Amino acid sequence: MKPIFPVAVITFKEGIRNRAVYGIIILSLLMLTANFLICEIIMREVGKVAVDIALSTVSFSGLLLVLFVGINLMAKDLDKKTIYMVLARPISRTHYIVGKFLGMVALIIVSNVIQGCFAAASVFMLNSMYPAYFQRFSWMMFILALVFIVLSLTLLSALSFLFASITSTSFITLVLTVVSYLIGNSLSDVKALVEAPKAAGIDPSPVTIKVVQTAYYIFPNLSFFDIKIQAAHGLMLSFPFICWTTLYGLVYTAIIITLTCAIFAKREFP
Amino acid sequence: MDTIITFSGISKAFKEGISGRRVQALQDISLEVAQGEVFGFLGPNGAGKSTAIKLLINLIFPDTGQVLIAGVDAGNREVRRSIGFLPENPYFYDYLTAEELLMFGGRASGMEKKEILQRTDLLLAKVSLDHARKRPLRTYSKGMVQRAGLALALINDPKVVILDEPMSGLDPLGRKMVGDIILELKGLGKTVFFSSHILSDVERFCDRVGIIVGGRLRLEGRLDSLLTVGETLEDLFLREVAKTGQKEVL
Numbered sequence: 001m002k003p004i005f006p007v008a009v010i011t012f013k014e015g016i017r018n019r020a021v022y023g024i025i026i027l028s029l030l031m032l033t034a035n036f037l038i039c040e041i042i043m044r045e046v047g048k049v050a051v052d053i054a055l056s057t058v059s060f061s062g063l064l065l066v067l068f069v070g071i072n073l074m075a076k077d078l079d080k081k082t083i084y085m086v087l088a089r090p091i092s093r094t095h096y097i098v099g100k101f102l103g104m105v106a107l108i109i110v111s112n113v114i115q116g117c118f119a120a121a122s123v124f125m126l127n128s129m130y131p132a133y134f135q136r137f138s139w140m141m142f143i144l145a146l147v148f149i150v151l152s153l154t155l156l157s158a159l160s161f162l163f164a165s166i167t168s169t170s171f172i173t174l175v176l177t178v179v180s181y182l183i184g185n186s187l188s189d190v191k192a193l194v195e196a197p198k199a200a201g202i203d204p205s206p207v208t209i210k211v212v213q214t215a216y217y218i219f220p221n222l223s224f225f226d227i228k229i230q231a232a233h234g235l236m237l238s239f240p241f242i243c244w245t246t247l248y249g250l251v252y253t254a255i256i257i258t259l260t261c262a263i264f265a266k267r268e269f270p
Numbered sequence: 271m272d273t274i275i276t277f278s279g280i281s282k283a284f285k286e287g288i289s290g291r292r293v294q295a296l297q298d299i300s301l302e303v304a305q306g307e308v309f310g311f312l313g314p315n316g317a318g319k320s321t322a323i324k325l326l327i328n329l330i331f332p333d334t335g336q337v338l339i340a341g342v343d344a345g346n347r348e349v350r351r352s353i354g355f356l357p358e359n360p361y362f363y364d365y366l367t368a369e370e371l372l373m374f375g376g377r378a379s380g381m382e383k384k385e386i387l388q389r390t391d392l393l394l395a396k397v398s399l400d401h402a403r404k405r406p407l408r409t410y411s412k413g414m415v416q417r418a419g420l421a422l423a424l425i426n427d428p429k430v431v432i433l434d435e436p437m438s439g440l441d442p443l444g445r446k447m448v449g450d451i452i453l454e455l456k457g458l459g460k461t462v463f464f465s466s467h468i469l470s471d472v473e474r475f476c477d478r479v480g481i482i483v484g485g486r487l488r489l490e491g492r493l494d495s496l497l498t499v500g501e502t503l504e505d506l507f508l509r510e511v512a513k514t515g516q517k518e519v520l
Contacts, residue, residue, distance in 0.1 A: 003347075006377040010363060010370070017365035017406075080361040085422060088327050088355035089378035090347045268330040270284060270321070 003091045004099040011073055011103025016110065020069050028061040028115050032122040039126055047133035050126040051232040054119035055145050059228070061115050062108060062153040063181065067174060070104050071160050075170030083269055094261040101161055101257055108153045116146045136234030144242065145231040151249035152225035156181055158256040159220070165263045183215065184222035191216045220252050272340075274430055274461045275303035275326065279335035282321055295321040296485045299335070303463055303478070305429075308456050310476035311465040312503075314511055318485040319465040320358060323434045326463070327355050339430060351379055354428035358435040358465075360419035364408035368399055368418045371407065372425050379426035386425065393421040397447065412439040420448065431455055433464035437471060449475060473503040481507060483514045 015021065035053045039046045077083040077100075086096055123142065127134045156177065163176040194204045194212045204212075224245045230237060280299040283292045296318045303309045313319050324330045325337050328344050337344040339353065362371055369390060376386030394400045397417035402410065407418060416439050423431060436452075437445050445468075452475045455462050466472050472479060473493065480490040488510045489496065497506060 002380065003378060006374050009377075010366060010374050013370065014363045014365050081357065082361050082363060084327070084329060084355070084357040085360065085362060085375075085419070086378070087329060088350060088353065088357075088423075089375065090350045090380065091378055092347050270324065270330050 003089070003095040004102065007086060007091065007096055007099025008103040008106065011100050012106045012110075015069055015073055015103065015107040018069050018072075021065065021107075021111065024061050024064050024069075024111070025114065027064075028057050029118060031057040031060075032118050035122045036126065039130070045133065046126060046130045047135075047137050047234075048232040050123050050133075051137065051142065052228055054123050055142070055149070055228045055231060058112060058115045058119050058146060059149045059152075059226075062112055062149055063156070065108065065111050066104075066153050066157045066160060067177060069107070070157050071164065071170055071173050071177065073104060074100060074161060074164045075173060078164070078168075078269075079170065081269070087269070093264045093267065097161065097165070097257065097261045097264050101158065101260075104157050104161075105154055108157065109150055112146060112150050112153070116143075119146075138231075138234050138236070141227070141231040141234065141236065144237070145227050148225040148227055148245065148249075151246065152222050155220050155222070155225075155249050155253050155256070156184075158253045158260070162256050162260045162263070165260045165267065180219060181222065183219045185226070186223075187212075187216050187219055188221055188223045221248075224248060272305045273302045274305045274307075274340055275301075275309075275463060276338040276341075277301040277322065277325075277335070278338070280322070280325065280332045280337060281334045282318075282325065282330065282332055294485050296325075296332075299482075299485075299487050301480055301487060301490060303461060305461055306456075306459045307477045308452060308462040308475050309464070310472035310479040311463065311482065312469070312472060312479055312507055313465075313482040317482045319482060320434055321485075322482070323355075323432055323463075323465060326432055327353070351426065352429040354423035354426065354431045356416075356419045356423040356431075356433045356436055358438060360415060362407045362415065362418065362422075365406050367406060368394060368403045368410075368421070371418060371422055375422045375425040381426060389425050389427065390421075393424055396451065397421045413441060413444050416440055417444065417447070420451065424451075428460070430461045430463065433462065435465055435467065437466055437468050445471070469503045469507060479503070481510045483511055488514065 032054060035050055035057075038053060039050050042049055077086070083096070087093070120142065127137065159180050160173055160177040163173040164170070167173050167176070191212050193202070194209045197204055227237065277299045280296055281294070282296040283294045285291070286293045299322065311319050311322065321330065325332055326339065326344055327350070331345070339349045342349045366374070372390045372393065373386055376389065394403050397420055399414060399417055399421065402414065407415065410418065416436070420436065423433070436448050440448060449471060452462055452464070456475070476493060478490070478492050479496070481488050493503070497503065
């Protein structure tokens with residue numbers, strides 16, 4: 001563990017001081033301010049709208065953080081050869097990946113805590129202004145939704161590390177990560193659609209069904225972590241679902257990082 | 271004297287472009303550097319100097335042969351505890367300060383915080399960066415980055431110091447400072463392995479030199495035994511390069 005910690009520390013410091021992080025936080029503050037305006041304009045289901053906007057803001061900001069700060073943290077090391085100064089120390093390539101990833105996870109957590117506090121403050125104020133609309137609201141579900149956003153972003157970040165370890169440019173890593181995010185969020189619906197085609201009035205070929213089913217088991221199902229609707233409607237989740245989803249996120253992330261380490265161990269830096 | 275660096279029958283090729291054509295960067299290099307020696311590695315651009323240095327740091331792996339440091343394979347990360355490395359044109363983290371950079375280097379080498387702080391004060395004063403120690407590295411000039419890199423290479427008080435073009439990007443004052451540090455390291459009995467294009471510097475500091483052209487080690491030995499009366503290192507270098515038929519020199 002000893003060699004991992006210094007890498008995690010510099011990754012976190014480099015990430016948190018990046019100007020893009022401040023831009024993301026300002027953007028989320030603006031979106032949360034807009035929450036008040038939108039709720040005042042709509043004046044229907046204020047509780048659901050407020051919670052949905054607040055959680056969507058945190059989730060979107062986290063996505064920007066992973067895509068534009070996280071990917072660069074790794075890609076810049078490879079592009080600018082900063083990795084030389086790290087690997088010149090008694091640090092193995094596996095230590096480097098794990099340290100880098102833990103630094104990124106710390107960045108995701110800190111960023112989410114800050115934005116989660118802003119989001120909670122906006123929901124709290126709207127709750128005080130319109131208590132009648134928040135009768136089914138549960139803070140526990142709100143916090144659980146924030147935790148699931150962290151898990152989802154951590155998994156996405158692990159995928160970006162995997163792509164960075166096999167590609168040569170940060171742009172390709174970015175494209176592959178965005179594609180994985182889109183697939184991961186929509187695969188569940190697409191699978192349900194092709195498996196029950198009559199209900200949707202479509203006629204997919206057997207090959208299409210097989211491709212979708214295969215993709216379903218390869219790509220991470222990020223929609224598991226999206227419980228914004230449940231939080232907005234004050235619907236409780238079963239304890240086994242919470243445990244299995246958490247375990248799914250952690251195990252999937254661990255597998256991806258292990259695979260990344262195995263690939264990186266053989267990589268040269270000419 | 272004990273051998274500290276050994277290249278034994280090293281060959282290395284890289285794949286180039288989409289076609290995957292293999293380009294031979296090093297061919298059957300065998301070389302030994304003794305403890306306490308200052309060894310200068312010379313060669314025209316693209317001769318294979320940096321490739322050899324990257325093999326020492328395990329940034330790349332040899333196709334054939336073995337690289338040893340103090341008798342241990344360069345692939346063993348523990349050997350890097352006693353190595354300091356300054357890459358050519360170093361680039362560090364933009365938002366870290368010089369202090370934080372050295373703290374990272376020390377921590378990663380397993381040093382205690384107190385010792386790191388002491389060495390940081392000493393080294394930043396030595397490379398004249400004391401005044402800029404709390405500034406982010408992205409605000410540094412090229413020469414300042416080079417000097418910060420040199421301080422980082424020395425933070426763990428290494429036995430072996432590997433410098434890839436250490437004079438690159440430095441003004442005459444900076445070059446003098448690096449030269450003084452190399453001489454000081456020599457005085458302390460450290461081994462210095464460095465590549466440079468500036469032959470007058472090599473002549474000044476080195477006990478032994480190796481001349482590499484086209485990935486092959488053409489000449490290697492003590493300077494005083496290689497140079498004939500009235501001959502400079504530049505004459506020797508140009509003669510060796512001319513023998514290979516290469517036009518590009520320095």
